[in-house]
Amino acid sequence: MKTHLLTMTAGAALMASFATAEEVRVYNWSDYIDEELLTKFEEETGIDLIYDVFDSNELLETKMLAGGAGYDVVVPTGTFLQRQIAAGAFQKLDMSKLPNKGNMWDVIEKRTDQYDPGNEFSINYMWGTTGIGVNTGKVTEVLGTDAPIASLDLVFNPDNMEKLSSCGVHFLDAPTEMIPAALTYAGLDPDRKDDEALAAAEEVLLAVRPYIQKFHSSEYINALANGDICVAFGWSGDILQARDRAAEADNGVEVAYNAPVEGALMWFDQMAIPVDAPNPEAAHVFLNFIMDAQNMAAASNYVYYANGNAASKEFLVEDVIGDTAIYPDEATLEKLYTVTPFPPREQRSLTRMWTKVKSGT
Amino acid sequence: MRRFILIAVPYLWLVALFLIPFVIVLKISLSDVALARPPYMPQLDFAAGWEGFQSFFAALDFENFWFLTTDDLYWKAYLSSLQISLTSTVMTLLVGYPIAYAMARAAPEWRPTLLMLVILPFWTSFLIRVYAWMGILSNEGLLNQFLLWLGVINEPLTILNTNTAVYIGIVYTYLPFMVLPIYSALERMDDSLLEAAEDLGCSRLSAFWLVTIPLSKNGIIAGCFLVFIPVIGEFVIPSLLGGSGTLMIGKVLWEEFFSNRDWPVASAVAVILLLILVIPIILFQRNEQKQREAEG
Numbered sequence: 001m002k003t004h005l006l007t008m009t010a011g012a013a014l015m016a017s018f019a020t021a022e023e024v025r026v027y028n029w030s031d032y033i034d035e036e037l038l039t040k041f042e043e044e045t046g047i048d049l050i051y052d053v054f055d056s057n058e059l060l061e062t063k064m065l066a067g068g069a070g071y072d073v074v075v076p077t078g079t080f081l082q083r084q085i086a087a088g089a090f091q092k093l094d095m096s097k098l099p100n101k102g103n104m105w106d107v108i109e110k111r112t113d114q115y116d117p118g119n120e121f122s123i124n125y126m127w128g129t130t131g132i133g134v135n136t137g138k139v140t141e142v143l144g145t146d147a148p149i150a151s152l153d154l155v156f157n158p159d160n161m162e163k164l165s166s167c168g169v170h171f172l173d174a175p176t177e178m179i180p181a182a183l184t185y186a187g188l189d190p191d192r193k194d195d196e197a198l199a200a201a202e203e204v205l206l207a208v209r210p211y212i213q214k215f216h217s218s219e220y221i222n223a224l225a226n227g228d229i230c231v232a233f234g235w236s237g238d239i240l241q242a243r244d245r246a247a248e249a250d251n252g253v254e255v256a257y258n259a260p261v262e263g264a265l266m267w268f269d270q271m272a273i274p275v276d277a278p279n280p281e282a283a284h285v286f287l288n289f290i291m292d293a294q295n296m297a298a299a300s301n302y303v304y305y306a307n308g309n310a311a312s313k314e315f316l317v318e319d320v321i322g323d324t325a326i327y328p329d330e331a332t333l334e335k336l337y338t339v340t341p342f343p344p345r346e347q348r349s350l351t352r353m354w355t356k357v358k359s360g361t
Numbered sequence: 362m363r364r365f366i367l368i369a370v371p372y373l374w375l376v377a378l379f380l381i382p383f384v385i386v387l388k389i390s391l392s393d394v395a396l397a398r399p400p401y402m403p404q405l406d407f408a409a410g411w412e413g414f415q416s417f418f419a420a421l422d423f424e425n426f427w428f429l430t431t432d433d434l435y436w437k438a439y440l441s442s443l444q445i446s447l448t449s450t451v452m453t454l455l456v457g458y459p460i461a462y463a464m465a466r467a468a469p470e471w472r473p474t475l476l477m478l479v480i481l482p483f484w485t486s487f488l489i490r491v492y493a494w495m496g497i498l499s500n501e502g503l504l505n506q507f508l509l510w511l512g513v514i515n516e517p518l519t520i521l522n523t524n525t526a527v528y529i530g531i532v533y534t535y536l537p538f539m540v541l542p543i544y545s546a547l548e549r550m551d552d553s554l555l556e557a558a559e560d561l562g563c564s565r566l567s568a569f570w571l572v573t574i575p576l577s578k579n580g581i582i583a584g585c586f587l588v589f590i591p592v593i594g595e596f597v598i599p600s601l602l603g604g605s606g607t608l609m610i611g612k613v614l615w616e617e618f619f620s621n622r623d624w625p626v627a628s629a630v631a632v633i634l635l636l637i638l639v640i641p642i643i644l645f646q647r648n649e650q651k652q653r654e655a656e657g
Contacts, residue, residue, distance in 0.1 A: 056619075058619040062618060062622065065397075087398050088397065088398055347621055355616060361433075361434055
């Protein structure tokens, strides 16, 4: 309640200093917040919230580098954030305006430190893993009850994929997510970026390419929930949302998520304020609102992603905090790896290879 | 003096809306990538005066154009775009000409209504209309359900995410640009010319070939240019309706710009695209002018 009041006073103070109607523009990932929180923010602070969504880091990055995007808060993933900080795209946070900063979880802050040293430019919004979502009914029908649904073997072994292609497989259209997974399957370090490693990853991907119906980074939520596809290589919370939607629709589709046992990519989506934000004051108010323990818990309870807010844990429902797919246990945590950004030359080889995998040219 | 001002207005437009943006793109295409905002260098430093200018121009080079020749992705994408663009222009012409012809032959009181019907789709956002096609063409979509119901097919046709869907989308979207110029050419045509041709022993079909088509030639050319040129750089239709196998230069440009963050190479791709379009058009107009002079 105390933090709640603080938010309100901060809001009130801002209202007093700006007599005109204020607005804050937030640019976040699609399907990534409980929309009731947006209304709550407007009611508590009196600031008009304009909320836009995107589904690719590349799109966000180009807007940040071009400048003048007009957003006050944006949410890049750690690896992208690091490069954008180096390019001078963000402003340092004014910690005196973020009293809720104390709620943050030191375990996560220690990991995000590698992208944003000292966590000076960003706060963690959500974190998760990239892994395998399956329609359990269909996959067991095609591959039998001992289908390796928690192993990269399911999506990178051509024998399995050939059979699965009859019920539909989607991969993320994000090379920075798919290549580490392919490297792990090939038995290589997922953070390798040299030509030899990329060639190995390409070989893994090309072998299963004919059996992939589509590369897309947001369509699979609905496709999996409707039963249009039976396997998706995607983001943990998205697949859990699909599980939830299928359960709600009661359409007989049962979705399960597993972080691959061979190792899974752990990523962090960070909220930051662009250097040319029209209203940095209101942006700080928004960040502080998000870091409120109850608000952050409400967001996680809705989107099924873990957050970097230690104080929010007591407000999380058992479905979220008790699910090892969201809050992994110690054994799984050890299997999670992080990666670093691609430098320009390697990025070019990566994109070129990805075009080749997708279009065959 | 008045004449000078009259001529100056269109040139001002050309300079402001074409030449200046082009020079900016050309400049970026000669620059190098940098981790900065904006992500390329050199930037023109006005404070440094003349020396700033000198070092600015010294840092520009044609490296990015050279790079485009080292990877066959680019010319393949150009060729594939040209081919898609040519094919869809021909298809749009085949569909558009009969529509324009019927409109021009309709009773005069009907023509404004028919014209309105051609323009009407523009009142809905282009993006929404392309999305609607996704609903029509998908495996569970209207078209497949209708064909299944008719019993023409036994299992759904895969149309969405293929080049066929791209052609359908392009023909649908660009049809008005073909119909309108042809219609305006046909409408101006003097009907007595056709009567004269028939009096002189032409069949109706040969009168159409010998009189109507040549007289609507300018409309056909304008329509073809209006379709062909924008389709080459088309990005929205292939990315929404096409599959991952649809290779078009617009998509390559997007990748360069967004995935590689390489604005200089992206700009070089755009400059080459412009040259591919502008050179044939200039040659064509030269040829036209020569013909006219020869006739005149």
